[in-house]
Amino acid sequence: MNAALRLGSIALLLAIWFLGSRLAGPRLLPDPQTVGLAMVAEARSGALAFNLGVTLARVAAAFAIAMVLGTMLGLAMGRRRTVDRIGDPWLVLLLNLPALVIIVLAYIWAGLTETAALAAVVLNKLPLATVTVREGARALDRNLEEMARVFRMSRWKRFRHVMLPQLSPYLAAASRSGLSLVWKIVLIVELLGRPNGVGFEIGTAFELFDVTKIMAYALAFVAVMLAIETFVVQPFERYVSRWRPRPS
Amino acid sequence: MSRAGDQDPLEVHIKRKTYRRVSGDDLQVLGDIALAVASGEVAALIGPSGCGKTTLLRIIVGLDVDFEGTVRLPAHGRLGVVFQEPRLLPWRTVEENVRLAAPLASDAVLDGLFGTLGLAAHRSHYPGELSVGLARRVALARAFAVEPELLVLDEPFVSLDAELATRLRGELAELVSRRPVTTLLVSHDVDEVIGLADRIFLLSGSPARLLTTMPIQNPRSARTEAEVAAIRDELSRKANTARA
Numbered sequence: 001m002n003a004a005l006r007l008g009s010i011a012l013l014l015a016i017w018f019l020g021s022r023l024a025g026p027r028l029l030p031d032p033q034t035v036g037l038a039m040v041a042e043a044r045s046g047a048l049a050f051n052l053g054v055t056l057a058r059v060a061a062a063f064a065i066a067m068v069l070g071t072m073l074g075l076a077m078g079r080r081r082t083v084d085r086i087g088d089p090w091l092v093l094l095l096n097l098p099a100l101v102i103i104v105l106a107y108i109w110a111g112l113t114e115t116a117a118l119a120a121v122v123l124n125k126l127p128l129a130t131v132t133v134r135e136g137a138r139a140l141d142r143n144l145e146e147m148a149r150v151f152r153m154s155r156w157k158r159f160r161h162v163m164l165p166q167l168s169p170y171l172a173a174a175s176r177s178g179l180s181l182v183w184k185i186v187l188i189v190e191l192l193g194r195p196n197g198v199g200f201e202i203g204t205a206f207e208l209f210d211v212t213k214i215m216a217y218a219l220a221f222v223a224v225m226l227a228i229e230t231f232v233v234q235p236f237e238r239y240v241s242r243w244r245p246r247p248s
Numbered sequence: 249m250s251r252a253g254d255q256d257p258l259e260v261h262i263k264r265k266t267y268r269r270v271s272g273d274d275l276q277v278l279g280d281i282a283l284a285v286a287s288g289e290v291a292a293l294i295g296p297s298g299c300g301k302t303t304l305l306r307i308i309v310g311l312d313v314d315f316e317g318t319v320r321l322p323a324h325g326r327l328g329v330v331f332q333e334p335r336l337l338p339w340r341t342v343e344e345n346v347r348l349a350a351p352l353a354s355d356a357v358l359d360g361l362f363g364t365l366g367l368a369a370h371r372s373h374y375p376g377e378l379s380v381g382l383a384r385r386v387a388l389a390r391a392f393a394v395e396p397e398l399l400v401l402d403e404p405f406v407s408l409d410a411e412l413a414t415r416l417r418g419e420l421a422e423l424v425s426r427r428p429v430t431t432l433l434v435s436h437d438v439d440e441v442i443g444l445a446d447r448i449f450l451l452s453g454s455p456a457r458l459l460t461t462m463p464i465q466n467p468r469s470a471r472t473e474a475e476v477a478a479i480r481d482e483l484s485r486k487a488n489t490a491r492a
Contacts, residue, residue, distance in 0.1 A: 147335040151349040165339040243339045243374040
């Protein structure tokens with residue numbers, strides 16, 4: 001039943017797309033078949049895999065750096081009031097600085113380099129990860145912390161077995177929203193200052209008004225992200241919440 | 249049963265403990281309290297609800313360092329603590345909970361503890377799957393598994409039904425008889441500890457002071473009903489004198 005609804009919903013989307021293409025004409029909105037063939041052609045030439053790979057590597061690196069730094073900052077701010085008072089204005093500043101401003105400034109100050117590109121993406125994601133983890137750190141159970149202390153558990157044990165499991169819902173929330181945000185910003189960074197990647201290809205296609213190619217790349221990337229969500233994020237979430245009694 | 253006589257006793261001497269109130273002035277919760285528990289002895293700390301017993305325990309186990317006075321723990325100060333709530337990690341199984349606190353405990357020791365406390369069938373269960381009584385047993389097992397030099401129990405039988413509390417008390421008595429350990433047991437109920445303790449400390453209402461220390465000579469197993477009743481009367485008389 002659920003699968004049928006899901007398939008029906010996708011079929012409806014394809015039908016609307018097909019009709020839209022008939023109404024708007026293939027130049028503005030190519031039909032699903034044309035886009036599918038374009039994906040196959042890009043895949044055959046190796047360009048699709050290369051550009052997807054380059055973009056994915058940037059997404060992975062920026063995501064990992066932002067999550068690790070955000071977790072450390074969020075923990076420090078959630079647990080120490082002084083750190084929170086010092087860090088909060090910076091957080092507000094970063095949260096409200098438009099992504100485009102950060103990217104443009106990074107390229108101006110550090111040149112059109114890989115480092116500048118990654119730094120710009122990290123700075124966009126960092127405040128959101130920090131804010132989410134800070135909420136988690138504020139909600140940590142003091143009773144369990146005390147238990148760990150009287151039983152003389154090591155710092156690593158306290159982090160791994162007492163703190164991390166309590167933070168995992170917050171980390172999962174930050175990862176979910178983070179992954180989709182990071183890949184969108186990576187594309188802009190590539191469009192503005194990188195010689196390869198999905199964002200760069202879409203930029204070129206934009207100049208040539210090649211809607212088919214734009215849609216082919218966008219769909220391919222969405223498919224990759226869907227696969228990551230289904231085969232990595234969801235199984236991981238099931239694993240970390242295995243101890244929760246399931247509603248019958 | 250030989251008692252480890254080479255160990256140091258627990259010595260507590262508290263002059264004063266105050267809390268800063270929201271309004272800014274200080275509230276004294278503990279007055280002059282000096283107590284000593286000999287090695288291998290089971291001592292009970294009794295006093296009315298809210299008199300500061302838990303505060304005193306937190307000071308002894310080192311969770312509260314903001315007080316005037318000194319605390320000397322036995323030997324290396326390895327602690328086994330049973331809190332009022334079980335305080336188990338919900339995301340770890342029963343066995344993992346115990347092993348995390350007691351990484352050095354041998355399989356034989358754990359098998360013995362799980363057997364005595366009726367937990368053998370629950371080793372791989374998560375705390376969310378346990379009843380309150382079972383969860384408290386896991387907390388007891390965890391405290392014993394570290395082979396503590398000082399065992400501290402904060403109202404371990406509170407909010408259990410009478411039958412279950414009696415059974416758990418019996419299991420606790422069996423454990424401390426099998427392997428004598430310096431023990432401090434806190435309760436607001438004389439009847440709860442009278443069959444367990446070798447020594448009873450009676451505290452006054454807030455701010456808590458030590459009213460009296462009552463050693464019980466007869467070993468646990470040899471106490472008669474009459475003797476227990478006499479101790480109970482004596483304690484309630486002393487508590488009433490203090491109140492008047």
